[in-house]
Amino acid sequence: MGFRDFIFKKSLWLFHFGGASCNNCDIEILDCLTPRYDVERFGMQLVGSIRHADVLLVSGSINQKDKIRLLELYNQAPRPILVVAIGACACTGGIFAEGNVFAGPVDQIIPVDAYIPGCPPKPEAIIGGIVKLLTHPPFDSSLSRERGGTGGESTK
Ligand code: SF4
Numbered sequence: 001m002g003f004r005d006f007i008f009k010k011s012l013w014l015f016h017f018g019g020a021s022c023n024n025c026d027i028e029i030l031d032c033l034t035p036r037y038d039v040e041r042f043g044m045q046l047v048g049s050i051r052h053a054d055v056l057l058v059s060g061s062i063n064q065k066d067k068i069r070l071l072e073l074y075n076q077a078p079r080p081i082l083v084v085a086i087g088a089c090a091c092t093g094g095i096f097a098e099g100n101v102f103a104g105p106v107d108q109i110i111p112v113d114a115y116i117p118g119c120p121p122k123p124e125a126i127i128g129g130i131v132k133l134l135t136h137p138p139f140d141s142s143l144s145r146e147r148g149g150t151g152g153e154s155t156k
Pocket residue numbers: 021022023024025026059060061086087088089090094095118119120121
């Protein structure tokens with residue numbers, strides 16, 4: 001097990017970025033924190049700063065303004081960072097993909113390690129997707145992007 005795999009094995013700290021959306025995905029993410037689903041039993045918790053995060057959760061459609069913020073966040077994130085796209089909007093654009101301010105699915109803006117589809121995905125699916133990252137870290141896969149580098153596009 002490499003160092004990167006080891007540090008992502010337990011207690012992932014999550015930072016949530018919500019794009020322009022209907023907010024149902026955001027509600028389902030919050031549902032994961034309730035006593036019923038209780039992701040803290042896996043050591044997961046939401047943090048208020050990307051600088052404290054192991055995982056960047058992105059939900060909602062990304063418009064032109066969101067794109068700037070998302071790139072800023074990604075470039076401020078500690079390395080390595082895992083990125084999870086949650087919901088149809090984040091994965092593909094969903095019902096907002098035809099909008100004139102739509103800036104593209106998340107993976108056309110920053111590298112994405114896991115996709116959790118659904119509109120919205122159930123809390124079980126969100127938890128399952130993140131836990132899968134714990135057991136199948138992406139660094140040895142075909143994702144050959146340089147995770148230790150600066151990453152992301154320019155925000156200019
Ligand atoms: S994927 Fe569906 S539920 Fe989630 S933000 Fe988009 S429209 Fe809303």
